[in-house]
Amino acid sequence: MLFSHDTEHALQIVVDLVNTGPPATATEHLPDLAALQEFVDRNLLSDAHDLDAGDLTATRGLRDRFHEVFRTAEDKETAVRRINAIIAEARTSPHLTDHDGYDWHVHFFAPGARLAEHLAAEGGIAIAYVLAADELDRLRVCEAPDCSRVLVDLSRNRCRRYCDSRTCGNRMHVAAYRARQRESATG
Template structure:
């Protein structure tokens, strides 16, 4: 295992959040969309279910998208800003069906602060482990979704939002077949 389980869960949530705006598609258009996203990600704590909360998550999504492809120094500055803005104070907690893991805000803190802090705490592990290259953008020419590569050999190139890997493999196969036919 590369990272602690809660770190992997948080990193996957960051990928899923960023990818809610991938390829020109907006899947967080309403407060209800945000609720569905948070339920799917099993995100706990308070929610106010307002357009302002939705907008704060969209701003966070933009910050995290920029951080995703940043160099290590820039990513560290971004992580520190997320933690400072949320007045984070890490604590070890256990709740619901989750075993011991880190929280750095209270369950009552604003949703964007809680989500940003959780993302920052996970990305801290990536930076400290010198594994920033595991955070990348999909290799498909027509896709801007992000990818979290947790494979042993660092070989994951394509996102999980569509059929990018399948399309690339089919195109490569057809190119090989065309070259053989010449």
């Protein structure tokens, strides 16, 4: 399933957001407003400015709710209920825009929305597209035994297993190779 560029971008923002939290990394990566601003800048979030302590608190709360979709959605109906609740609480106001050198595209957050509403609307709608396409299995947790980070598998053949091929993926492939080498040396 191929999703639009905007949907894929929103999904990657949700992944980055979830992976800033202690459940995913055992460390709080949004400890303060400076870190929140870095998150906004890193993800090229438009119309997200004048951040305050309320934005930090609301964004962390939203992060935990998105994390639940990845980690504990027992089935599609559970995931749908969670995403619908996130979207329902966000001020959504779909509108066309062509900012920052990008051609016309749809934003789902209301103009002037606070950061958490922006993330809830854009990320919630993106995950809703995944669910509507019956692609819930693309929302995953890294399969490395010592990693709890999340990922969205956008590969054509749905084969992505690790949050990062250079770290977890490489580490797991090296471990498997060494295990095969030990087995062949003893066998």
